[in-house]
Every structure is written in structure tokens, then in C-alpha cells.
Amino acid sequence: MSMSSDQPAAIPARIDHPVKRVFKEFVEDRVAVLGLALFVIVAVIAIAAPWLAPQDPYALAQLDIMDGGLPPGEQSFGTGQTYWLGTDTQGRDMLSAIMYGLRISLVVAFVSLGIAISIGVIVGVAAAYFGGRFDAFVMRIVDLQLSFPAILIALILLALFGRGVDKVILALVIVQWAYYARTVRSSAIVERRKDYIDAARCLALSHRRIMFRHLLPNCVPPLIVVATVQIAQAIALEATLSFLGVGVPITEPSLGLLIANGYDYLLSGRYWISLFPGIALVLTIIGLNLVGDRLRDVLNPRLQK
């Protein structure tokens, strides 16, 4: 990679900015691009739901109980609008309900991601930088937590907190911070021994500045990979918790809760109430997993060309 200084004659090939290189390599894989496109579409739908949805699924005045349980493609008895994905038992347009549900699912996942990453990064970098007892203590907690399945911990926390969007977010943060702390710590501990950190120390920069301006930027690639995988996990976990009845409240149904609502009607053949929210959920998760898979290859220094 680096040219030795006594050969100035050979002009190195232009080295792209790392972000540009990652982008270039990322788009080489068509499946990954498809995954990214999938996720972008889902995100746009979620953000624009109030403008895109044919109906506000939670304005009760707009619902007509006469339209309850219509299969996909049927028309409303009252307004004549077509329910492309059918209706639930209260006459709610499933397409609209899914768009709004997607919003809640994504908000829960991304807010918890943001908080968990912040906590994980601070704790992880500090543990690697200071080492010693603090490091041992923090990593013991991380190990202890990660030795138990995430779903078990989240389930218990929510049984304790009760239902609510904020409570689900809190539970997801508690479950997830440890992954980020461990990831950041393991790369930071390698970086810490490098010369540029010693150099920064010699300049008598503050600990905070060394940690976050020098150490952290070099720990970002593995963090991105873990974050893509974890966000997909968070979406699935939230849906599972809501399905089990300990997640979001009935007034703010995420995709998981929509699926749970349809569960009772599955055996009577009204499959669409559960099927379509599930497809939306799966497409979101698959999109993120495909992106994460490719990023893992692109950002892995051992596989770099």
C-alpha cells in the first residue's frame, strides 16, 4: 500500500477516499445493491406513510366495520376504494396499516441503535484506552450479558417495564450496547498500540481528544458491519416481543403487533392480516442483511485487493 519514500519517481496510482472505495466495491455486487435498494424503498415508504397511505388506519371515523375481513383486491362497500391487501376485522386497510406499522418498527429500531451505539462506543473506547481494572470490569459485564440470549433478556426487561414504545427502546438499548462495546473495544485495543496514538500522547492531547478523534475513527469499519447486522436483529426482536404481547402498545401497532393480531384469524383462512405485514418485515430485514453481508466483505482489511 504505502510507497517507500526513496522512490519518488513512481507516482502512486490515485488512492480513492476510503468512502469512495467502499462504495465502488459495494456496488460491484448486484445482490447487495438490490438489498440496499430494498431498504431505501422501505425507508421512504415508512417516512412518507402519511402521504402515501390510502387511509389513516387510526382515524376511527374513516373505518367502516362493514369492510371488516375483506380479502385482498376487494372494494369497500361504502367508499368503493379498493383494498389491495385486504382489511383486518375492523375494516382497516392493511396496506395503510403496514405503512404506518413500518414507521413504528423502524423508529424503535433506529432510535435504540443510536443510543446503544453511543453507549457502546464510549464504554468500548474508554475500556480499550484506559485498560486495567476498568477494562476488566466492563468486559466482565459484557461477557455476562452476551452469554444469555438477547430475546430472554429483552423479554424479562419488558415483563418488568410493561408495554410501551419507550420501554421497548430501552430494552433494546440494554440488550444491544454490549455488542457495540465489545466490537469497538476489540479494534481499539489493537489501534491503541500503534505509533500515532503514542504520537498524540506525546503532544499531550487530552484523553478525550485522543479517544474520540484519533482512536475512534479507526474503529469505525467493524462497527458499521455490526450495526447493519444488529439493526436487522433489532427490528426482528421488536417484532417478536410485540408478537409475544410484551412490546409496543395496541395504540401504536408495529409490524409485529399487526402480525400478532392476524394470528387468531390464520386458522380460519384469513391469512392476509398476518401475511402481508410479515412480508414487509422480511423484506426490510433481508435488505439490511444483504447490505451487511457485502459490507463485511468490503470493509474486511484481509480481503482488500
Add this chain to the structure above:
Amino acid sequence: MIVYLIRRFGQSLLAIAAMAVLVFLGVYAIGNPVDVLINPEATQAEIAATTERLGLDKPLYEQFGIFVVNMFQGDLGTSFVFGRPAMDVILDRLPATMELAMVALILSVGIGVPLGVWAGLRPDSIAGRTIMGGSILGFSLPNFWQGMLLILVFAVLLGWLPAGGRGTTTEFLGMQVSFLTLDGLSHMILPAINLALFKMSLIIRLTRANTREVVLQDYVKFARAKGISSRRVVMVHILKNIMIPVITIIGLELGSMVAFAIVTETVFAWPGMGKLLIDSINLLDRPVIVAYLMLTVLIIVSINLFVDILYSILDPRVRLSEMKG
């Protein structure tokens, strides 16, 4: 080695103790079970009597003291709902969960390892890519929704398999099991597949990654150069070397399988511990929740301990680095 064992054992005890405190404090904070249990028209005196009978009138530290002392005697309290010792209630349901987890584990290893090796040997072939694509799908399908799809297709649309329950059980080694009767087996197929698919995807990916690394090793090239049949190279030289990490993961995943079974059991109305936990959370049956958690923690911690010790026997480097650190 002894030092390592003692140290590792101490860590496990510490983990269990930490969880006991957390579980107790956590569960104590969940609502007041008396409200749920008692007739809403009960008089104040009746409420007080029930509270006293359940020991809920004592201060928190005293309740915790009683909890710890009783725990060492294998007594985790009496279920508010069933009126029987919580541990008995859980142990009644344990065989159903264990049976499901074991069958799912066998399925995921029996299918996952061969597929993973196949995909690892030919990563760019159509089969290899299909297997990897399938494993991404297996990773991405939320477990509960995947179970509902299985019910929709095989129980509702095709009508081949039952949608829930455990079917006829028979006595086997003093436990009620399903896998010995045809009816029980037919009830078990869907939940077992549902529980297995996620782990199978994990094992496929792990096996594939390891196979790809091992194939490039000199000893594999050398074995090929010696003219050993490729069948033998795969079965002996490759498989043996990928099995250590795979076995570790399998061991660790067995514990999480018990936890994951919560979802599968709920979807398929499988009468195991996981379904009991969800029911108990809804009914605020504290002793059963605590008993479930303590038992699961014990299972997971013991499996982790066992796998670690096994690993340190297989690979002395682990032991040495652990002793230094």
C-alpha cells in the same frame, strides 16, 4: 489446569449469583400479584390474608433472604396460579422443551453441516450460491412469522400436519415424550423445523467459512497431491478440522435454543417451559417466572462452562491465555 477449572467454575457461580439478584429484584418490581389472583370483590381482610399467605407483606430484603435460602433447598416458591411448587410446574414442562430443542438441534446440525461443507467447497457454483441465499433467508425470517407461514401452508392450506399441541405422548425414561408415537411425531415436525431453521442458517454459514479456510491449508493440498480420494479428503482432513469451532457453537447454541423455544412454543401452542413463561408473565405468576429464569440461567451457564472446559482440553492455547489474563 486445576487453577483454570477453579477459576472458570467461580466465574459461573458469580454469573448465577448475579442473575439471581437481578431476577429477584426485577420480578419483585412487576405489579402486585394479589390484584390478579383475588376476586375483585374481596374484602380488605381477604386481601391482607392472601398477601400474608404469599409472604408478600415482608420487607424486600427478608423476602430475598428467604428466596436465597429456599433456592438452595430447591424450593423456588409456590406458583400463585397452580398452587403447586413452582419448580415442579417448570419441571413438568421441561421434557417437552428439551425434546423440541434436541430434535431441532439434530436437524440443524444434520442438515446444516453437509450443506455448509458443500457450499464451502464450491463457493461460486449455483448450488453454493443457492445455499448461501437460503441461509440469508433463514436468517432474515422472523421466527414467529416463519412458524405462522408453516402453519398456514402445511396445516391450513394442505392439511397435512396439525397446527399445534403436542399430540399423543408416551412414557420414556420416566418422562412424557412425543417422538415415539406417530401422532406425536406429526405434531413435532413443524415446531422442530421452525426452531431449527435459524440455527441451521448459522451453522451453514459457519461451516462454509471454515471450509473455505481449511481447503487452502497445505495439508489439504498435500493430501490431494498424495492422491487421496476427494471423498476421504473431505470426510477426514476437512471435516475433522472444521468441527472444533462448529462444536463450540453448537454447544453454546443449545442454551439459546431453550430460550428461542419461547417463540416457537407460543406459535405452535407447544406445552413447554417457554409457553409457561409467557402465560406466567401475563398472569404475574412470580414464582414460576423466577423458577423459569433460574433454571434457564443454570442450564445456559452449565453449558457454557462445559463447552469452555471441553475447549480448553482440545486447545491448550485457550487455557494458557485465560490464565495469563
